[in-house]
Amino acid sequence: APPRREEDEGGQGGASPEKVTLALPSSLSSLDVGRESGTLNYAVACLVQEGLLSVSPDGELGPGLAARWTQPDERTYVFTLRRGVTFSDGTPLTPDDVVASVEAIRDPKNTNALAYLYAHVTSVKVTGDLEVTVRLKKPDALFLWTVSPSGLLVSSRAFLKRHRGEVGTGKTLLLGTGAYRVTGFAADDHVLLERNDAWWGEKPGVRTLKLDFVPDAGTRLVAMKSGAVDGALGLASDEARGWESAAEVTYTEDRSVVALAFDTGKAPFDDPRVRRAVAHAADRAGMAEGILHGKAQVAAALPSPGMWGDLLPAEQVTAAYDRIALPAHDLAAARKELAASGHPDGFTAELHYPGSGPQLGKAALALAAELKKIGVTLKVEEITLEQWIAELGSGKFPLQFLWYFPTTGDPAELLDAYLHGEAEATNIARYDQAKVTGALQAATTETDSGKRGALLLEAVTEAAGDLPYLPLWWASTATALSGRLALGGGDGPFALTGPWAARLRSS
Amino acid sequence: MTRVRRSRRPGRLLTAACATVLALLALAACFGTALLPGWDRQDLALGAAMPDATHWLGTDALGRDIAQLLVAGARSTLAGAALVALGAMVLGNTLGLLAGYLGGRVDAVVHRLADLLLALPALLVTLVVAGIGGGGYALAVGVLVVLTSPGDIRLVRSAVREQRHLPYVEAAETLGLSRATVAVRHIWPNVLPVVVANTLLNFAGAVVSLSALSFLGLGVPPGAPDWGRLLADNRTLLYDNPSAALAPALLIVVAAVALNLLGDRLHEAFTDRGRS
């Protein structure tokens, strides 16, 4: 007989179980999102720490540690902290802790991965009993996202000082004000979380939450089937299918986008016809259907519809996206475009993908197979994630994958990085088009969200015609939970950027 | 004394079975892709499908027919492993002959080196060197060649040292033949059968090691129909379409078992001949 789970129905019938164990598909090396900023890192850190603002599962900003905030001028934000918040070690939260947390991110010695978000911040100061004031060099429409959990997770000054440089390791763990506190962390093994009873929010149902790292897909599923875990987060879509027989699987759009980036300044992709030929050869619908098992959406542009959040009404976005006519899968058309291009006899290109994204590899292979038919040789190679990241900005490879997980719920995050003519470090297509850049530039200073949305949408549709990027799909992530558990409160794209576990309940 | 009468029949049958398996594999490796021109046909819309009449073992995520992939993959799987085994044989025999024959310092160095290489965990070293060096599959095969060779080095070296003072070798020397001639023409052919048997065993080991490398993400390039790669890629299908994952695993095991058994048998036959 399969082993009974260690505990069962922790006392009160129908209430939440005392202890829940979930499997994560890969290990964390650090709990500190400034060191390692994967989605799973956020999923853990957001249980423990909070930002000044919070994000609802659907991507709306709301009060977090700051109960209120005002913007006296374009470049100044004043946050008033919630009263009576304490860290899980019992010390009260003060504005100084917020300042210290930002300082820790900005300290160059810490080489914090989030530091770039604060590049244009002039000062962060305590300006009152519960008040923190932030001043910027220039207006930034996205700034509020910076102090949401995706850009700022607050810890205490004392803690940060005590453990400078080694926050988030198994010894030091994390300190925060969140719904849970970490009580144990062993890389490649587990993270252990206990309910923080002093949390200001609604009391979480689950007292103990254990997140086990189980890297092997087969083992992970056996763990679920044998009842050793109650569910899993972050399942890949091809894997998730296998889980459907053992658990409730929910797929949520995760805002991430996969696209092909053509270097518009380099042969052969400086030729728009070549780009179109490649686009015609790509069976994007097939990829979403076959490789991602229909659990992804064929992308029309870089920002997924969900990213537009409250900027623009959804219908308007959908309508605009529908009008974008990306080249359809059509080999004959591809041949024709290629024949008319400067490389009528085809060419050879390389496409590298990171080992952590096997679905990208499969897409690359699928593309290679199609391109072969029109006389283009595509060499597909798997490289390590680090190497892939290093290659991205190197300009050495004219054809690359763009694989991006936005941290904010704002399309500008993507557009500014990839379409803005002056964004040299990130604009891997080296796409520079005055009209697009102009629209984006105007959007940064535009404070009216409707107008801003319109400007951004204009940039998107304008750029689409030039095809610097071929958006492939918007992915989704799968969460599996045993039938006894449910994650209440909606499962929008931002479900894991917040105290998600607090919403775990018995079903 | 009552002794069990031992018939050699089952042993022969097994050997014949191994030889047949290997012959089939060799056939697949040589002509697999020619016989199945459509082995790499993709069908994204189909995706990973269950086995049916057209796709006996189902399809993989790219909609490629797994059965055809496996046949076509014999080449890449066996070629890599064969390269390791043959490379190790060439390297090992050369060094072994040199060391055993020249003796002195060369021997001491080669001997130490072989001992050191033998003590190293081959798979780990390959993982580290190929992983850090970034040379991919080719580097991995190269490293495996080097790390597989000490077996051959030891074998040949000790055989040469053992035989160097055998009368027939010394007689050849007194006839004025050069030392190299003696080593290559007289000593080496006598170890050759054991070397061949050993190479078969190395071959089997390499099939397993390379599949392990694929499992750890360091194997052949993506998309190649290599069995180890297929096994690693299709692992996630284990509970949907077990045959997609089990078939490559089974092929790896069967190939390695056949090679191992045949190698053992050859070894045995040779030592028998040496005894009588």
Add this chain to the structure above:
Amino acid sequence: MSTPPPPVPLAPGVAARLGAALPPRYVARRLAGTAVLLLVLSAAVFALLQLAPGDPARTLLGARGATPEALAEVRARHHLDQPVLVQYGHWLGDLLRLDLGTSIRTGESVGSALGDRALLTCQLVGLGFATALLLGLPLGVLAAFRERRPTDRAVQGLGVVTLSTPAFASGLALIYVCALMLGWFPAYGAGEGGLDRLRHLVLPAVTLGLAVMAVLLKLTRAAVVRELARDHVTFARARGVGPRTVLFRYVLRGAAVPVTAGAALVLAYLLAGTVMVETVFALPGLGPLLVDSITFRDLPVVQAVALAVATLVCLANLAADLAQPLLDPRLRTPAPTPKAAR
């Protein structure tokens, strides 16, 4: 016995015998040899940094924030602007002070990242080794005694199959059968201390042990077959030495020499196997750390793990070397060789 026994010289004491069995010069030579070997291996490990493509300083900084200041700092700290030999010297110095650097990925000191993991891996390797010994040795002896009979063939067949099965495949199979179908053991994880740890390590250890068992089996079988064919075994039987004494004192004693030498080599296989086994069973040992660190080019960690493995291998070989003269007196005092006639 009618005659009074003649005065009898007593057998020498244990200490003296051990001293004679392990001549200090031999021990010193082996220790020196091991030290040299470690030095060579450490140089090879150090060379990994040079092997990695690109600027070592950038490699050491990782993907993020390669500002000129940061680069300069890394160069200064690792003495990268000095000749390679000097760099190696500094590196070795740090090593001897047990300062293994800091992990690029986590910022943690490498030493503390290794600590618990090394323990777990050692436990796993130890259990795997025990499994391999417990299976491989008796089966090898059994096969040798039944040489070329069905029992032998069956045992050898078992060995060949385990040898031919990649550890990750047998691991998955064991998980499927023992954890899912039978529910005897947990499917993954390291458990918490003591018995729970043991329970969690059973399947991984068996997986690991099975893969290596075949090597020991082969070695043992060959050694025992060779021993059984030796004149001294026949002679012992012929003069009525009991079967148990023949087995343990004559056959196994003789086979022990090659088997111990080989057992040290087995350790290499075991260590290699842990990478896969630990990944499959989600054990936080050195294996996944190594794989991740390679993936992320976390060189200090890779170097540390490689060194740990190298040290383990060297120590195992040293142990095997030191065991040789204890087992084989011919290695203690080189014989006054009256060259044996055939």
Add this chain to the structure above:
Amino acid sequence: MAVSVPVPPLLAVEGLRLAATASGTPVPLLDGVSLTVGRGESVAIVGESGSGKSLTMRAAMGLLPDGVEVTGGTVRLDGTDLLTLPPRERAALRGHRMSLLLQDPFTMLHPQLTCGRQIADGLRPGFAAPGDGRARRAAVRAEVVRRLAEVGLDAAVADRHPHELSGGMRQRVATAAALAGDPDLLIADEPTTALDAANRRAVLDLLGELRARRGMGLVLVTHDLRAAFSAGDRVHVLYAGQILEQGPATRLHTVPGHPYTAALLAAEPSLTERYAELPALPGSVPPPGSRGPGCPFADRCPHTAGLCRTTPLLATPVPGAPQDPPHLTACLRAAELGPGLTPVRRTVVERGGEEEGDPEPAPEQAALHLRGLHRVFRSPAGDHTALHEVDLTVRRGQIVALAGESGSGKTTLARIAAGLESADRGTCVVGGVPLTAGRRPTTAERRRLASRVQIVFQDPYSSLNPLRDVGATLREALTATRGRLPRAEADAEVARLLDQVRLPASYARRRPAALSGGERQRVAVARALAARPELLICDEAVAALDVSVQAQLLSLLGQLRDSEGFAVLFITHDLAVVRQLADRAVVMHRGRVVEQGPAARVLDRPEHPWTRRMLDGHLTP
């Protein structure tokens, strides 16, 4: 016969048949061997290699190797049929009823156990009271020391490991171990073959003494006729798995009842006389599986009649021989041949090796010229001087015998002369080619040396490359020394060489595995002759061969020397061979030449005590 003998003999083997079964169809190895051993009696079994001596004894002990099975007959010990005993009971008999001593003292003892331990392991459990561990250990040790004393070794040997002892001492330890269980019967399978002359005598004497003292039965298996006749009360002659003759040693020696025995005796060289020719037996022992129904010796027998090949063997009393103990022969024609079998039909030519008249030749004129040759082998255990200022000259066309105990440096000297080893200092000129001391000769030097000196080694089984047929081996020798020859010419030359060593030309296509030991040695000689050397070194080239084959080879060497005119340096420790072959004898002891002179003089009037010791050690029937 069992009716007439009231007390059963200690060991009675009756019609024992053995077959090799490993290949599926059984191949008969022993074909009805019968023999008896009484209490306190010493029985020798002689026969050429492969005749089945060891297997007979192993069958008696119940220790047959895998793949050999008993197919008929009985083995009784004190009347108990051993073959029907369950294995466990049979094992219980070993050690204290019967024990076996093997041939090779170098492999018989466990290298990792002390000698005392190995002797103690065979002691019977009942000899000491099962007291506490300490007392018991002391008792065991006392007993071991007593046993060592019995074989003439002192107590310290108990704590030694075998590799620390000399061959003779090892054989004594092994004897003590074999006798630890106080057996009634000791079977010694070639206990002296691996020892040199002096040790051989001593070990045989020891065995005889122990037998007498303990009153046990002793079976001595050997292919050395001298050992058999000197140590056995009765002798059985085994040939191709069958007993051809048996009887009292003295009778067999003087009036053999079977042509085979007679031929063996005739082939044996003598220490005192040199014969014009050693009458050699043609051919070799038929291998198992190719033996006809009749007398297995028929093919080699000079007296074969038609019936011999078809009539199964039957032991019959030799006509006119006293029948207690019986003298039986399996020869059908024993009666008609009668005294015609007496072996003393050899013509004594001379005492052997006359004084050379000429003065010492110049170094370049001699086949081999050594002066002050010195060689030290260095090892961690200490240095060993293998050659100590050796002076030696071999004239052209002369046969010089080099004799000496084991380890005296004979092989080292030979290898230096052949260019396979280097001297540390001293002069070595081979056929006019000087060799530099201190380094091994270069390939060019060896090439020059090849036509001056060639060497034939002791072990026939490894002297030929097993993968090459005889023709290829000889052709290679021809090409190496005379350059490439046209194929036809080479083949003709190969045929000529084979003819020179009295082998048919068809042997060119045979692999070494298909040759007998003697034939292999002949091929080795032919290979040496291919180089037309001035000096042929034979390093114990006949020591591993049976007497009959040895005789063939000795005659061949003498004849070839006469026809080809090369000199021979013949290394041996059998002084009878020296007498038979050599012009001049050189005796070495511990790396020094202690005596040299004309062979007859050295053998008849030895001057050095060591030469005398060697002569004393020589076994005489």
